[in-house]
């Protein structure tokens with residue numbers, strides 16, 4: 075369970091997140107949707123302990139990310155800004171992460187298979203396409219076999235087949251009782267991927283919607299009435 079309570083963060087005069095409260099339950103894929111600049115990335119970064127909130131709390135299973143013991147085995151994250159060493163192969167990148175986190179090396183082959191990147195594993199990451207880098211980022215997040223996945227725009231750069239695959243993957247992942255929070259500013263992407271959608275606008279939660287055929291209409295209504 076991810077629990078965000080009265081979370082706020084400003085950057086100078088920019089109020090990025092304002093008194094935000096929501097919960098993400100296990101067993102479902104929860105979408106995090108909002109216009110550009112709505113505060114999605116800032117919220118995810120606070121959940122992951124990368125940005126310090128001005129007020130409020132973001133807890134994972136009742137504990138702040140920074141207080142988790144062995145966090146990579148509890149929470150897997152894919153962030154927009156994921157950087158890779160371009161001269162390393164995908165496999166070496168994952169092996170390096172395993173070494174740093176004390177995860178057994180056999181996980182490398184397992185996650186490469188899970189994200190369907192085995193064929194490119196021994197190529198240098200500098201030559202990867204955007205979609206391949208996204209798959210490698212997801213593989214990195216999965217190394218510790220975490221119960222919680224936090225993904226910022228994971229479909230970015232994936233081709234339609236890749237998006238279809240990601241959707242199936244995240245759903246299967248959630249079905250095993252895991253928690254998945256996935257952000258996007260693309261409504262169609264989330265309507266395919268998520269079960270429920272948290273809508274944020276100007277740093278505030280403005281609606282919680284089921285991801286059904288009416289999502290677009292309901293989203294637009296929620297955004298317009300929040301302004």
Ligand SMILES: Nc1ncnc2c1ncn2[C@@H]1O[C@H](COP(=O)(O)OP(=O)(O)OP(=O)(O)O)[C@@H](O)[C@H]1O
Nearest residue numbers: 085088090108109110111112113114115116117259
């Ligand atoms: N490090 C920072 N310094 C200054 N302002 C920031 C910083 N990070 C975010 N902001 C501002 O906070 C607001 C929210 O940004 P954030 O990246 O969280 O939005 P977002 O919903 O993820 O947007 P997008 O969909 O475009 O990725 C924006 O106005 C942004 O410019």
